Amino acid sequence: MSISRRAVIASALAAAAIGSGRAGAAADGETPPTILKLQKRSIEVNGKSASVYAIRQPDGTAGLTTAVGRQFRVRVENQLDVPSLIHWHGMTPPWQQDGVPGVSGPPIPAGGSADYDFPLRFGGTFWMHSHEGLQEQLLLAAPLIIHDDRDEPGQQEVVMKLHDFSFTPPEEIYASLRTPKKMVGMAGDHAAAMGGGMGGMAMPAKSGAATPDLNDVTYDAFLANDRTLADPDIVKVEPGGRVLLRVINGSAMSNFHLDLGALGGELIAVDGFRVRPVTARRFPVAVAQRLDIRLAIPRGAAAHPVLAILEGTARQTGIVLVAGAGAVTRMPDATARPSPALSLDLERSLRAVTPLAPRKVDRVHNVGLTGDMAAYVWSINNVAWTKNVPPLPVAEGERVELVMTNKTGMAHPMHLHGHEFQVVEIDGKRFPGAVRDTVLVRPNGRVVVAFDANNPGWWAFHCHLLYHQAGGMFTTIRYV
Ligand SMILES: [Cu+2]
Numbered sequence: 001m002s003i004s005r006r007a008v009i010a011s012a013l014a015a016a017a018i019g020s021g022r023a024g025a026a027a028d029g030e031t032p033p034t035i036l037k038l039q040k041r042s043i044e045v046n047g048k049s050a051s052v053y054a055i056r057q058p059d060g061t062a063g064l065t066t067a068v069g070r071q072f073r074v075r076v077e078n079q080l081d082v083p084s085l086i087h088w089h090g091m092t093p094p095w096q097q098d099g100v101p102g103v104s105g106p107p108i109p110a111g112g113s114a115d116y117d118f119p120l121r122f123g124g125t126f127w128m129h130s131h132e133g134l135q136e137q138l139l140l141a142a143p144l145i146i147h148d149d150r151d152e153p154g155q156q157e158v159v160m161k162l163h164d165f166s167f168t169p170p171e172e173i174y175a176s177l178r179t180p181k182k183m184v185g186m187a188g189d190h191a192a193a194m195g196g197g198m199g200g201m202a203m204p205a206k207s208g209a210a211t212p213d214l215n216d217v218t219y220d221a222f223l224a225n226d227r228t229l230a231d232p233d234i235v236k237v238e239p240g241g242r243v244l245l246r247v248i249n250g251s252a253m254s255n256f257h258l259d260l261g262a263l264g265g266e267l268i269a270v271d272g273f274r275v276r277p278v279t280a281r282r283f284p285v286a287v288a289q290r291l292d293i294r295l296a297i298p299r300g301a302a303a304h305p306v307l308a309i310l311e312g313t314a315r316q317t318g319i320v321l322v323a324g325a326g327a328v329t330r331m332p333d334a335t336a337r338p339s340p341a342l343s344l345d346l347e348r349s350l351r352a353v354t355p356l357a358p359r360k361v362d363r364v365h366n367v368g369l370t371g372d373m374a375a376y377v378w379s380i381n382n383v384a385w386t387k388n389v390p391p392l393p394v395a396e397g398e399r400v401e402l403v404m405t406n407k408t409g410m411a412h413p414m415h416l417h418g419h420e421f422q423v424v425e426i427d428g429k430r431f432p433g434a435v436r437d438t439v440l441v442r443p444n445g446r447v448v449v450a451f452d453a454n455n456p457g458w459w460a461f462h463c464h465l466l467y468h469q470a471g472g473m474f475t476t477i478r479y480v
Contacts (some may be wrong), residue, residue: 033075033115034064038084038108038130038140045165045221045228053140055086055128063142068123074116076108083107084135085114087417088144089288090126090272090437093118095457095480098417100131102387103460103476107132122420123148124272125246125290127161134170136466137252139163139226145246150268150292155242158235160319162247162285162308163223164254173217174467177376213373213410213443214312214341216467217253222310222317222333229331232320237304239323243295245306247285252466255286255342255411255440256308258293259316263304265293271436273420274353284311284342286413286440288464295321302326309339342411342440344426344447350434356422356450362398369406369414369441369463369473376471378408378463384472391458391478398453402461406441412463412473413440414447419459421449438464456480 034057041054056062064074072091078084085107087099097116098104108114129141143159151157166173225233237243245265247258260281267278269292277294285291285308297304301324309316314334322328371378383389394400401424404414415438423433425448441447462474 031071031073033073033117036064036074036076036086038076038078038080038086040080043226045167045223046230048167050165050167053080053130053135053138055140055142063128063144065143065145065147066120068120068146068148070120072116072118072120075113076116077113078108078110081110082135083109084130084132084140086128087131088116088126088128089415090124090290090420091118091144092121092418092420092455095418095455095459098457098459100417100460103458120146122146122272123150124269125248125292126272127248127250127290129250131460134174134466134470136250137166137170137173139165139250141250143246143248146272150274151244152242155244155294156237157244157246158237158319158321159246159248160224160306160308162249162251162254162256162317163226164217164219164251165221165223166217166219168220170252170466174470177216177467178471180374215254215310216410216465219254222254222308222315224308224317224319229316229318229333232318232331234320234322234328237297237321237323239297239301240299241297241323243297243321245291245293245295247291247293247308249285249287249289251287253287255284255311255413257311257339257342258283258285258291259307259309260293260295261305261307263295263297263306263321265295268292268294270350270434271420271438273435275434276351276353278346278349280346284346284440286342286411286438288413288415288438289436289440297321297323300324303328305331307331309335311339311342314338344440344442344445347423347433347439348426348429348431350423351432352422352435355432355435356399356452359399361401361450363394364401364403365392367402367404369404369408369412371408371468371471371473373409376467378468378471378473380473380475383475385462385474389475391476392461394453394477394479396453396456396479399450400453401448401450403446403448404441405446406443409443410468411440411442412465412468413438414462415464416449416451416461416477417459418455418457419451419453421451424448424450453479
């Protein structure tokens, strides 16, 4: 294996970050690391070829499937021609391995590599994605599945990863959002309907009306496992069998309603963490969130579409589970009626199987979610992120509550790195909600989460809408 000078430097940086003796895993007789390559690849969307990114093992496997109790021992090789850094979303690694450029450490230069080595202390459905620039929009993301006792014998695992897709380069989408605009007659669904006629340009979907602001970007397509409903991922399942469906919303900007149709399902975990089971046909899944759903496949031969409908619109994507000789009929990429905006009705009803231990709260941070929609500047407590913004202080061992108050007209899926939190209040009502890592805060709404400061470091805390994060809705928590 040849290692470039830059690779050696990047490895040395990672080794320094990880601590002496850990980075040389292959040299000290331990299991060699799993290699994850950052690469370019082509996919076909709406009959056109698109150049996107991939995170894959040398045998082509996207991302990583492993098991609780094992070490996460990975070498990331950056084979792109730009710097990158991968965040292990939902993991609790030592902070230098968290993959946020400028906070956890430097990006991996083009041609370089970095090593990771930390214990996996819980199982569930997680994912990995670039935290560098706008690369996540180009699908630099992959599943990170950690098996545990929810994987029952005889139960088939199906992963469904959602993305929003545009032929417009992400830098152009962002520049367009940041440009003061008068998009006369191009609000929301009109722009969506005209998407094809606009040469694939992602049109900012701002109306300035009093309706809730949804879907800042009008996408060319929505992908489930990299495919649209014109040519969906078709997964063979056993008639009468059991399936664990793992849904990952890897979108940059798009919240969905997962729709199981007549099949229905039992939600058993959110963001990897177990909840008391909830049976339903539809489940909301905001950007960066995950759902673990048990499905009982009926005995007869049939095709069971699993759809994801973009909130506030009729647009949809999905996969098809085919039992026996079930015939697959083509699903349209739009439903009959637009869906509503995501609500927090399900969130309010969720109860953690393993809640945080009861104890007094040591510290409360009031986190105002703020912004200027017209200028597309987003902020926390009216401060748009720069490296000079002081971190929110906490001390090791504290129980901390983050009181998030949304003062904007858009919902924000807020994500804390390096810790799991528990949802303990929505709009003034306390309850022992789900343990998770990303929660949606609706316009003018208030959500309180609690976490234990048990993983010292410097951690990102931000809106997971990519262009809101880029626009400044990002801050940090630090206790080192
Ligand atoms: Cu946001």
